[in-house]
Amino acid sequence: xxxxxxxxxxxxxxxxxxxxLMCHQTWSHxxxxxxxxxxxxxxxxxxxxxxxxxxxxxxVPDGYVVSRSKTENFPLTLESATRSQTSVYFxxxxxxxxxxxxxxxxxxxx
Amino acid sequence: xxxxxxxxxxxxxxxxxxxxxxxxxxxxxxxxxxxRQNSGRGLVHLILIRSNEREKHSGRLRVTLDTSKxxxxxxxxxxxAADTASYFCATDAAGGGNKLTFGTGTQLKxxx
Numbered sequence: 001x002x003x004x005x006x007x008x009x010x011x012x013x014x015x016x017x018x019x020x021l022m023c024h025q026t027w028s029h030x031x032x033x034x035x036x037x038x039x040x041x042x043x044x045x046x047x048x049x050x051x052x053x054x055x056x057x058x059x060v061p062d063g064y065v066v067s068r069s070k071t072e073n074f075p076l077t078l079e080s081a082t083r084s085q086t087s088v089y090f091x092x093x094x095x096x097x098x099x100x101x102x103x104x105x106x107x108x109x110x
Numbered sequence: 111x112x113x114x115x116x117x118x119x120x121x122x123x124x125x126x127x128x129x130x131x132x133x134x135x136x137x138x139x140x141x142x143x144x145x146r147q148n149s150g151r152g153l154v155h156l157i158l159i160r161s162n163e164r165e166k167h168s169g170r171l172r173v174t175l176d177t178s179k180x181x182x183x184x185x186x187x188x189x190x191a192a193d194t195a196s197y198f199c200a201t202d203a204a205g206g207g208n209k210l211t212f213g214t215g216t217q218l219k220x221x222x
Contacts, residue, residue, distance in 0.1 A: 031208045033209070033210070035212075040214075041214075042198070042212050042213060042214040042215060043153075043198070043200075043212035044212075045209055045210070045211070048207070048208070048209055050207065050208065056207070058209065090152065090153065092153075092210075094208055097158060098143050098155045098158040099143060099155065099200070099210055100155055101145075101152050101153040101154075101155070102152065103151075103152040104151075104152045
């Protein structure tokens with residue numbers, strides 16, 4: 001099915017652990033994005049990618065790492081999770097008709 | 111600071127009434143997009159309006175853009191209870207590398 005998917009949808013982890021959130025899109029969009037959504041802050045851009053092997057920092061990149069070896073995938077890694085990274089994470093890809101979001105991953109760091 | 115700021119923060123109306131939400135932004139943009147988010151769910155893209163457009167329609171949605179005032183409005187006509195959600199505007203700043211900046215949203219409640 002065409003679209004943008006994220007996995008896992010829910011994740012509970014402990015402080016200090018490494019966590020990778022996956023994002024996959026089938027539109028061959030060049031641009032992909034990771035956002036986090038927190039109460040009182042709205043959506044904030046973590047990292048984005050203009051194409052395979054091209055990534056750049058967004059508004060809140062600290063503590064996160066991304067890679068984009070293939071156009072369709074854009075994984076987000078928390079190298080050493082902290083409680084402040086408890087949030088809902090949205091992946092998105094961008095085409096000529098707009099930016100389209102995945103269903104989100106709810107991450108809880110204990 | 112947020113590029114897009116929605117107004118009002120919360121809006122409660124009766125079913126059948128029209129709902130108007132406003133968005134102001136600070137810098138020049140390539141386009142402005144509106145999204146809906148139901149409680150606990152993901153974002154749904156509603157409409158995109160480019161900087162050279164002044165008005166767009168999609169079903170019961172009408173979006174206007176005034177680049178001289180750096181503002182946009184979203185009108186939902188003949189609202190339904192199912193329209194209850196949070197609505198966000200997001201701006202693609204000119205020279206911003208295709209990145210969207212979101213406001214904190216307007217919470218719309220449509221009561222029966």
